[in-house]
Amino acid sequence: MYRKLMLWAGEKVVGYTFKLSHQNQRRCFGKPVQEVIGNMQHYFDNAATTFMCEQALAAYGETARNYPGNPSALHPLGREANVRLETIRKNLADLLQVASSDLYFTSGGTESNSIVLSSLLWSQSPGEIIISSIEHASAGGFARILKQHGWEITTLLAPGGFVQPQALAEALTSRTRMVCIQTVNNVVGSIQDIKSLVQVTRTAGKNFGRPIHFHTDAVQALGKIKLDLKGLDVDSASFSAHKLHGPRGCGLLYCKKTGLQALSRGGGQEFGLRPGTENLSAIAAMEAAFLRCLPEFRKDIKCPRELFPTVWSANDFLREHLACPILSPWHDYSPFILEIAVEPFPSEVFMRMLSDRGFCVSSGSACSNNARQKGEGILLSMGIKPQVARSSIRLSFSDETTLDETELLCNTINELYTISIRN
Numbered sequence: 001m002y003r004k005l006m007l008w009a010g011e012k013v014v015g016y017t018f019k020l021s022h023q024n025q026r027r028c029f030g031k032p033v034q035e036v037i038g039n040m041q042h043y044f045d046n047a048a049t050t051f052m053c054e055q056a057l058a059a060y061g062e063t064a065r066n067y068p069g070n071p072s073a074l075h076p077l078g079r080e081a082n083v084r085l086e087t088i089r090k091n092l093a094d095l096l097q098v099a100s101s102d103l104y105f106t107s108g109g110t111e112s113n114s115i116v117l118s119s120l121l122w123s124q125s126p127g128e129i130i131i132s133s134i135e136h137a138s139a140g141g142f143a144r145i146l147k148q149h150g151w152e153i154t155t156l157l158a159p160g161g162f163v164q165p166q167a168l169a170e171a172l173t174s175r176t177r178m179v180c181i182q183t184v185n186n187v188v189g190s191i192q193d194i195k196s197l198v199q200v201t202r203t204a205g206k207n208f209g210r211p212i213h214f215h216t217d218a219v220q221a222l223g224k225i226k227l228d229l230k231g232l233d234v235d236s237a238s239f240s241a242h243k244l245h246g247p248r249g250c251g252l253l254y255c256k257k258t259g260l261q262a263l264s265r266g267g268g269q270e271f272g273l274r275p276g277t278e279n280l281s282a283i284a285a286m287e288a289a290f291l292r293c294l295p296e297f298r299k300d301i302k303c304p305r306e307l308f309p310t311v312w313s314a315n316d317f318l319r320e321h322l323a324c325p326i327l328s329p330w331h332d333y334s335p336f337i338l339e340i341a342v343e344p345f346p347s348e349v350f351m352r353m354l355s356d357r358g359f360c361v362s363s364g365s366a367c368s369n370n371a372r373q374k375g376e377g378i379l380l381s382m383g384i385k386p387q388v389a390r391s392s393i394r395l396s397f398s399d400e401t402t403l404d405e406t407e408l409l410c411n412t413i414n415e416l417y418t419i420s421i422r423n
Helices: 022-028 054-066 076-096 109-122 142-148 165-171 194-208 280-293 309-321 347-356 376-381 403-422
Strands: 002-009 012-019 103-106 128-132 152-156 176-180 213-217 236-240 251-255 337-341 392-396
Touching: 054 280, 076 103, 076 280, 103 109, 109 142, 109 176, 109 213, 109 236, 109 251, 128 142, 142 152, 152 165, 165 194, 176 194, 194 213, 309 337, 309 403, 347 392, 347 403
Parallel strands: 128 152, 128 176, 176 213, 213 236
Antiparallel strands: 002 012, 103 251, 236 251, 337 392
8 A cells, every 4th residue: 555645845845655564554544654654744634634544445445346337327337336325325314314315425515515605606686695704715715706796795703713693693684595604613613603593594584584595514513523413403514524534525415405506517416416427436435434433423421522532632732731822712612623823933934844843734724725824814804913813823633643742743832932932
């Protein structure tokens, strides 16, 4: 098995390929990865992507070998692939405790968000959409497009990282067609009170005499906090496999039958909402990854802190021992994400310094990785000062993060940060 690692070398990005022995393959996920590649990298960018788990890798290979047919084909191989596809859909629906007819396979969270938001472009009479100021770019980026097509955009601020239900109630009007608010923020990890926000929206819908679609980007929430889609009463939600040890390029859209239309046109796959041949191997790998993580959430006696003791310990340790300011909220937060400020360093400079010490971190959403100071816009909308936002670093964890690595990261950040303060 070969793995490629991209490293900085001066101003260039260099790719290294490592050959892993069969014995070491399992150990390359989580803590032992630095042992495999020579103690070079400690991975704290799990909000960007996680390493695929063994179960996902096995499911991918098994499905690719045994189900070569196109699920839409009518011959025996196609029918077998279709049966496999629908079995997976049913299994995932059972995991999420929703109807299988409400699940659509997509290429990831970005496409899931896009299907929901771009459906508005079909409207003959544009109305109003309410969106939070801390959305991921895959949702927030639609504000400009919709505005160009005549939609009114109301942006809700999120002081401290939280959208206030009262602010949403005041923003809703008779022209509001959709509300879009993510469940867990991808930069600071704040958990929104989706249930209250949906209730406010439903009340307004009744008063205005027509339904208002509520969409949530739940990419950073699935498998990390309790997520009861039916209980929350959202109309649609987006998920991505690679945030939860599944493959990249595969995701889910949960959408109740609300008359959404896709901009894409093709063969009618996924009930016409997402045309294109389904990536059955990746979908099987996503199922395996979700099966690894989600069943525990059915045990109501357990809370996320009990489910992820190491992740919580890592977050707690850093909050207690880091010398630099913490930008993530101190209540209602996901333990998988921690945003810090390292003034006077610009984010990119401190990231490079940590990279030179063998740590992989980011300065915000990886989906904006070509832009400088990627998380700055979200932090500014939270009320954080510009000079602080420009020095923000995102640390993100998985259930395979170790406390030894976390302590090493903490000591390294403190060393670099303290030296800068003294100078």
